[in-house]
Amino acid sequence: MGARELPVDERERLELCGLLAETGPDAPTLCEGWTTLDLAAHLVLREHFSRWDDERLAGEKAKGLPALIGRLRAGAPAVPWRIPGLRTLLNGAEFLIHHEDVRRANGMEPRTGRPDLDALAWRTVRLSGWQAARKIRPHGLELRVPGGPTRRFGADGGAVLTGPPVELLLYLSGRREAARVEVAGDPGAVAALDAS
Template sequence: MDKTTIWRIVRDERAALCDDLDSFSADEWEAPTACPGWSVHDVVAHLLDTAKTTRWSFVTGLAAARFDFDRQNEAGVRRERRADPRHTVQEFRGVLDRTTTPPANLATRLVEAIVHGEDIRRAVGRRGSYPIEAVVAALDYQLRTSVSMGGGKQRAAGLHVQATDADLSRGEGPLVRGSALALLLAVSGRPVAADELSGEGVTLMAERAASPG
């Protein structure tokens, strides 16, 4: 997937998420997500922070956080989370077209948009709809990238991962079969519903998804 296509999809997903957030209640904004310790509002603030991040600000921010990625992310949430969540959404709408990025593969922008989009929506009982080519590109990247770098390679190790809605089949071993989105969430360490995945490798995948890495 080329750079122009990736940024178009990221822009569209940011806009779609903002539209959904406009209808969230106060309770939904404070709902806990699959990101440990983060509410819906926190995840939106994180997306706002990463949308503003440049290669240079990432490096300086990481140094300020004593090279602790989690501490750096928490600092970003505190910086960008507004007292009123409506103002956070307003700020997020202001960066829809931003194409700045941390020093990472552009596929990480798709991972962020889709996985965090589902973190937010699933926290309040909703689901998103994403371009299948974007989900597949994000999944393929996660399957090739170490958990220590934010990927999901170890979670899929020794398993045969097969998408039911796309031409994607990776690895050998016990089968884990499901939609590309469900597989993306699982290898990214997110819980999925029992009926979203099938195959003899599902239990192992679920155990790995529930662990930090």
């Protein structure tokens, strides 16, 4: 099976592993205070343990980046991470966002020509947009893709975020400085969104 035939979450996992190996353990990420080593340890722990503390995180980091990359490349445990349908929901956005955390923190441009990533991000912003809209009530929130779909949450006339799906996802997941989106709309709604 070629790389393009793999499910999008698996492609993102493998591409992120390649990027982690390329950048090394001390490269920055968009996750405040985390290097690529911290991020790799987080991803391993997330799939193999329901809870962990700083000691367990330090233990994983002590294994070194190559070992963590090897564990990530081996794939996630079968349940629930590899169940068809659930796998993309559980891991797709996680790997997409963290892939961009490494790319953007290291001066790399957004990836283009990846409709698989756009589709994954657009599915994911349905939930994250709803969560963001709840935080800015009574204002509404509208997400717009230039030349593409629009999704509205809550009241009309609220804040409007415009950008490609991956950029909208990054903005809604807290990577506002790195996300290439335009924020417009009702000033009160925009202020509420900025404060959320």
